[in-house]
Amino acid sequence: MAEDENRQLMERAVISFLAAKGCAVTTVEIIREMDKMKLNCKDSPIHFLNRLRTKGIIKSTFSREKKSLIWSLCDDVKVR
Amino acid sequence: MNIEKIRNDFPILKRKINGKNLIYFDNTATSQKPIQVINAIKEFYEKYNANIHRGVHTLSQEASEMYEDAHKKVAKFIGSKHIEEIIFVKNATEAVNLFMYSYVDKNLKPGDEILTTAMEHHSNLVPWQFLEKKKGIKLKIADVNDNGTLKIDQFEQMITDKTKLITVTQVSNVTGVINDIKKIRKMKKDAILLVDGAQSVPHMPVDVKEIGCDFLVFSAHKMLGPTGIGALFGKKELLEKMSPFIYGGDMIREVKLHKATFNTLPWKFEAGTPNMAGGVGFAAAIDYLEKIRMKNVRNHEKDLTSYILDKLDDKKLTLFGPKDPEKRGGVISFNIKGSNHHDVASLFNENGIAIRSGYHCAQPLVERLKSKGTCRASFYIYNTKQEVDIFLKELNKIKQLF
Secondary structure: OOHHHHHHHHHHHHHHHHHHHOOOEEHHHHHHHHHOOOOOOOOHHHHHHHHHHHOOOEEEEEEOOOOEEEEEEOOOOOOO | OOHHHHHHOOHHHHOEEOOEEOEEOEOOOOOOOOHHHHHHHHHHHHHHOOOOOOOOOHHHHHHHHHHHHHHHHHHHHOOOOOHHHEEEEOOHHHHHHHHHHHHHHHHOOOOOEEEEEOOOOHHHOHHHHHHHHHHOOEEEEEOEOOOOOEOHHHHHHOOOOOEEEEEEEOEOOOOOEEOOHHHHHHHOOOOEEEEEOOOOOOOOOOOHHHHOOOEEEEEHHHHOOOOOOEEEEEOHHHHHHOOOOOOOOOOEEEEOOOOEEEOOOOHHHOOOOOOHHHHHHHHHHHHHHHHHOHHHHHHHHHHHHHHHHHHOOOOOEEEEOOOOHHHEOOEEEEEEOOOOHHHHHHHHHHOOEEOEEEOOOOHHHHHHOOOOOEEEEEOOOOOOHHHHHHHHHHHHHHHHOO
16 A cells, blocks of 8 residues: 555544544544554654644644643534 | 854754744754755755766766765775775665675575564664565574663573674664674674664764674764765675675676676665765765764763753653663653653644654564653754753653643
């Protein structure tokens, strides 16, 4: 599978996961979910998260309660 | 060393990240480039660009000389007297693969043993796993202690008459642990010794004769040079016996329709149009480092390491690697208890501080250290104690969040 296809799959998976959860999730929860796909090395998911954040698709904030960055879809993102 | 003067040579250090002055502590991944290197590459394209070893015209001859001089500079930098012993490759990973295909695959037989360590970067582990499966060569891996240092007695005990290759990193890219290569050489003089110098050659004096290695690999981009170029040092008598790795133009002496003879060293291993501008940039990086002197580079990083280690003694932190700065390079791996390493690196980034997080392409080592990833700060010649102080201040703030 081409790297680009991998990336698209991972990005779609992140978006679908966040949409299905319907609430903000921690970095560890996302990494655990992405790990199941076994598409890239274990350090990859964080890069996909940051790319999606840069594109304005997802956002993150620090949660003192969960002691983690928590990630969610930006309000204007529509999931097909 | 005049650090302020050095810093002025690095344009990228003037950048602001998230409104803060950039503090670049990800030097283990890649180093920044001084203006002298950037200008050397620019000047090559502006004044000298032509394909080497082919044309009779002035540009081609000048470019050829510059590219050959770059080999000479690299050779001298690591204590080799022969340009023939320096093969330019894409990076250290390609150098290991060249050695694996052209030497190890051809010379080792099923049942022969390769000895390495659990602290290797994937680039000095995965090729041997491949060969183990392909040829039935036994891959033996010496363990590390809980502080990341090599279990040197175990390592020695694993050497047998069948050990044909010992392949070991000189400095760990995760813990900064420095391995005693001279001691390892003495353990088995008749095995081939490959040293991964990706994290040592940029940061300390390395002399191939002094450490006694047969092969040494390293990348230019980690030592102020451009990406896409690195070097394989090999003893001339060994390289001469090795088959080419890639076949095609410039690596040949004569070609008939059904046969070819090959060029002399090092060109036999450099098929096709090489990375000429990269070679010129590599040479400029070496000029820069030689002006500073590698002994001073090492001392500066040791000072910073000592300075930060003194201040990192905290129950909320897990530190990896030995405490003694003499036994480690300028690489500090740590975790804040109860945090995810990527979160911590992201929080540092919000304040303009670039550190690395994760497995650092050494997953077996990180897992052996009972971790799922670490934060890593790593230093180079342009880093200062003031930057370390800012880093520590941010670390204290971040710690309070967990």
